[in-house]
Amino acid sequence: MDKGEMIALGIVALAVLLVIVYFIKQKGGGCCSKDCFKPGKPPEKK
Amino acid sequence: MRSAFLSKKTRKGTAKILAANAGDSIAIEGGMKTNKKREIALVGNPNTGKTTIFNALTGLRHSTANYPGVTVEKRVGQMTLSSGEEIAVLDLPGAYSLIPRSLDEEVVQNVLFGKQKDTPLPDLVVVVIDANNLERNLYLATQVIELGLPVVLTLNMWDMAKENGAEIDLEQLSAQLKVPCVFTVGMRRENIRKLKEVIEQELNKTVAAEKENTFQPDLAPEVRYQRIEAVLGKVLRWVPKKEFTGSEKLDKVLTHRFWGILTFLGVMAFIFQSIFSWAQIPMEWISHGVEYAAHGAKELLPAGALQSLVVDGVIGGVGNVVVFLPQIFLLFFFIAFFEDTGYMARAVFVLDRIMKAVGLNGKAFLPLLSSFACTVPGVLATRTIEDRNDRLATILVAPLMSCSARLPIYTLLIAAFIPNIMLLNVLSLQGFTLLGMYGLSIGAGLGMAALFRKTFLKGNRMPFVFELPPYRFPHFKTILATMWDRSKEFIYRAGSIIFLFSIILWFLMSYPKDPSVEKKFYDERQQVAAVFQGEALAERLDILEHEEKNQKLVSSYAGRLGKIIEPVIRPLGFNWEIGIGIIASFAARELLISTLAIVHHVRTEGEGSATGLIHALQQAKSLETGQPLYTPLVGLSLMIFYVLACQCFSTFAVVKRETSSWGWMIFMIAYMTGLAWTSSFVVYQGGKLLGFE
Numbered sequence: 001m002d003k004g005e006m007i008a009l010g011i012v013a014l015a016v017l018l019v020i021v022y023f024i025k026q027k028g029g030g031c032c033s034k035d036c037f038k039p040g041k042p043p044e045k046k
Numbered sequence: 047m048r049s050a051f052l053s054k055k056t057r058k059g060t061a062k063i064l065a066a067n068a069g070d071s072i073a074i075e076g077g078m079k080t081n082k083k084r085e086i087a088l089v090g091n092p093n094t095g096k097t098t099i100f101n102a103l104t105g106l107r108h109s110t111a112n113y114p115g116v117t118v119e120k121r122v123g124q125m126t127l128s129s130g131e132e133i134a135v136l137d138l139p140g141a142y143s144l145i146p147r148s149l150d151e152e153v154v155q156n157v158l159f160g161k162q163k164d165t166p167l168p169d170l171v172v173v174v175i176d177a178n179n180l181e182r183n184l185y186l187a188t189q190v191i192e193l194g195l196p197v198v199l200t201l202n203m204w205d206m207a208k209e210n211g212a213e214i215d216l217e218q219l220s221a222q223l224k225v226p227c228v229f230t231v232g233m234r235r236e237n238i239r240k241l242k243e244v245i246e247q248e249l250n251k252t253v254a255a256e257k258e259n260t261f262q263p264d265l266a267p268e269v270r271y272q273r274i275e276a277v278l279g280k281v282l283r284w285v286p287k288k289e290f291t292g293s294e295k296l297d298k299v300l301t302h303r304f305w306g307i308l309t310f311l312g313v314m315a316f317i318f319q320s321i322f323s324w325a326q327i328p329m330e331w332i333s334h335g336v337e338y339a340a341h342g343a344k345e346l347l348p349a350g351a352l353q354s355l356v357v358d359g360v361i362g363g364v365g366n367v368v369v370f371l372p373q374i375f376l377l378f379f380f381i382a383f384f385e386d387t388g389y390m391a392r393a394v395f396v397l398d399r400i401m402k403a404v405g406l407n408g409k410a411f412l413p414l415l416s417s418f419a420c421t422v423p424g425v426l427a428t429r430t431i432e433d434r435n436d437r438l439a440t441i442l443v444a445p446l447m448s449c450s451a452r453l454p455i456y457t458l459l460i461a462a463f464i465p466n467i468m469l470l471n472v473l474s475l476q477g478f479t480l481l482g483m484y485g486l487s488i489g490a491g492l493g494m495a496a497l498f499r500k501t502f503l504k505g506n507r508m509p510f511v512f513e514l515p516p517y518r519f520p521h522f523k524t525i526l527a528t529m530w531d532r533s534k535e536f537i538y539r540a541g542s543i544i545f546l547f548s549i550i551l552w553f554l555m556s557y558p559k560d561p562s563v564e565k566k567f568y569d570e571r572q573q574v575a576a577v578f579q580g581e582a583l584a585e586r587l588d589i590l591e592h593e594e595k596n597q598k599l600v601s602s603y604a605g606r607l608g609k610i611i612e613p614v615i616r617p618l619g620f621n622w623e624i625g626i627g628i629i630a631s632f633a634a635r636e637l638l639i640s641t642l643a644i645v646h647h648v649r650t651e652g653e654g655s656a657t658g659l660i661h662a663l664q665q666a667k668s669l670e671t672g673q674p675l676y677t678p679l680v681g682l683s684l685m686i687f688y689v690l691a692c693q694c695f696s697t698f699a700v701v702k703r704e705t706s707s708w709g710w711m712i713f714m715i716a717y718m719t720g721l722a723w724t725s726s727f728v729v730y731q732g733g734k735l736l737g738f739e
Contacts, residue, residue: 004352011355015549019633022543023695 090174092140098232177207336365363548363640370454405499463681
């Protein structure tokens with residue numbers, strides 16, 4: 001294995017690591033409770 | 047001199063936070079300065095243009111639309127005061143009241159009461175009000191004012207209010223509510239400078255009367271509305287507007303049962319036709335840039351694994367995706383253009399009849415429209431739908447809308463396999479095919495929604511009432527900003543996930559190494575070098591290099607994986623090389639293009655990368671049989687598969703979180719995969735039976 005190939009494989013290893021971090025950190029921004037199905041409404045005038 | 051600390055100290059229920067902040071605050075002469083960044087919060091009803099004001103204040107760009115519910119998360123930006131001080135700006139979710147009735151309103155209440163764990167009590171609150179609907183908007187505004195926090199009111203959409211005949215006495219409103227009031231037109235950035243000045247003045251007031259928290263959570267809504275009416279009686283006057291406007295005349299055609307749909311189809315056909323014809327030149331420029339980068343990398347790096355990684359993996363993988371950026375820009379330019387002119391709302395009106403027929407709520411239109419950019423915000427936008435079954439049906443069909451990641455796949459395959467001939471001298475066959483892919487995506491979405499609503503997600507359709515905004519002359523700065531907002535996600539993906547996966551794909555397609563193959567080709571190169579010279583030698587070496595890469599690919603990890611799934615996809619006309627791309631697409635759909643570019647060793651020299659890949663697909667032959675790998679029928683089958691298949695991890699994650707259920711997520715993946723496989727099978731096998739290739 002020459003020096004260039006070692007660098008290439010090092011980059012691949014780094015890419016794998018970053019992909020794992022990317023997916024772990026990805027925010028769904030979602031909400032899991034039943035409240036998610038209740039958006040706000042303007043208070044009604046009686 | 048007043049400090050944020052002092053102003054906070056007097057408020058009820060915030061002692062714990064203040065104690066934590068107290069040690070941080072350092073007051074100095076000449077204005078309020080602390081080592082803790084000061085924060086202002088933007089609050090307002092949904093659909094008041096709050097996010098547009100946020101963008102204008104911070105310079106950040108976020109997507110905004112004239113429909114409720116776009117702002118569902120807290121966003122933070124930075125604003126620089128004239129003194130040079132940087133302050134944080136919080137864009138809070140839309141809320142109607144400080145008595146929370148939803149998760150969004152709870153967040154707003156928590157922040158303004160100083161109860162939100164990760165957010166300190168803001169130093170100032172900017173309440174954004176829709177000037178067209180003062181009464182309803184002042185409900186929240188008066189509650190916020192009663193909290194005793196420093197408040198600035200901004201009456202947004204001022205131009206529309208004036209057009210509608212509203213005459214508002216700002217000075218009187220300010221005197222009545224005892225807070226500064228500023229008018230703005232967020233979309234046109236009108237009067238934003240004044241708003242910034244007022245914010246700064248309020249933040250830096252050296253002497254300010256401490257206000258008590260007089261908020262009464264138990265105050266009956268009708269009592270609050272009576273108080274608001276009393277204020278409005280002194281500040282608001284309506285001037286009768288003209289009876290019949292040009293807007294209404296145009297609406298008679300654009301919202302007509304027949305002409306409205308015809309116009310909509312015409313507009314869509316124009317957009318897709320333009321995507322093909324107008325994007326051509328900038329795509330060639332990017333292609334040449336990619337080509338130049340590949341050439342430079344080859345010059346710079348010695349031949350070997352590192353050069354192959356950079357040229358074939360990174361530049362080949364990312365470059366072939368980036369080339370499609372002009373088409374993405376164009377698509378979002380047109381969507382923003384039609385939104386800004388007011389046409390999009392008419393399209394909603396026209397399509398609502400169809401949505402009604404399939405049992406979907408009219409509010410599903412925005413989530414479904416957002417899904418054409420990306421499914422993740424589309425699924426999040428379904429929070430505005432009250433009914434559970436309505437919302438679930440919308441979530442389940444949102445991934446069927448063709449997101450921007452699919453566009454490059456369609457255009458690549460169409461350019462490679464659909465002839466560029468004109469239909470009736472109006473629309474090209476390529477543009478028509480692209481229109482067909484989007485039509486299929488909408489048709490499949492509505493069809494599945496109808497099925498769900500008639501079976502396990504039964505329920506009554508909620509009425510959908512919305513106001514058609516007046517037609518406007520488009521504001522190109524806003525259109526370009528919106529286009530950039532929506533397109534930058536594509537660029538971000540190319541620079542992150544596509545980049546990383548291109549590296550990993552290169553590895554999977556290059557390893558493990560087979561020494562016998564390397565030795566065989568080394569010997570052959572030696573033999574060729576002994577016989578040929580000059581151009582003939584270069585040509586032979588080129589052929590050998592290509593053959594060597596092919597043989598290595600077959601025995602690579604990716605090659606083996608592709609071979610494993612080949613029996614499943616073979617009936618659809620797909621080979622194992624496409625199989626690699628399908629697997630890679632679960633990370634990002636665009637990776638199909640990167641995969642095909644790496645698999646077919648697209649040269650990034652000599653011809654543009656897009657042209658090179660198209661050419662490579664047209665010329666690709668099976669290693670085993672020598673038959674063409676891709677035919678127009680395979681191209682069509684592959685496009686249909688990509689229209690209908692659910693292949694995006696981010697979508698899986700957001701559907702799981704929004705439905706709180708693994709079951710719904712698995713159901714979505716299963717039904718979409720089944721639908722995609724069956725449809726491609728029918729098209730490919732049916733096409734073959736009919737004699738197509």
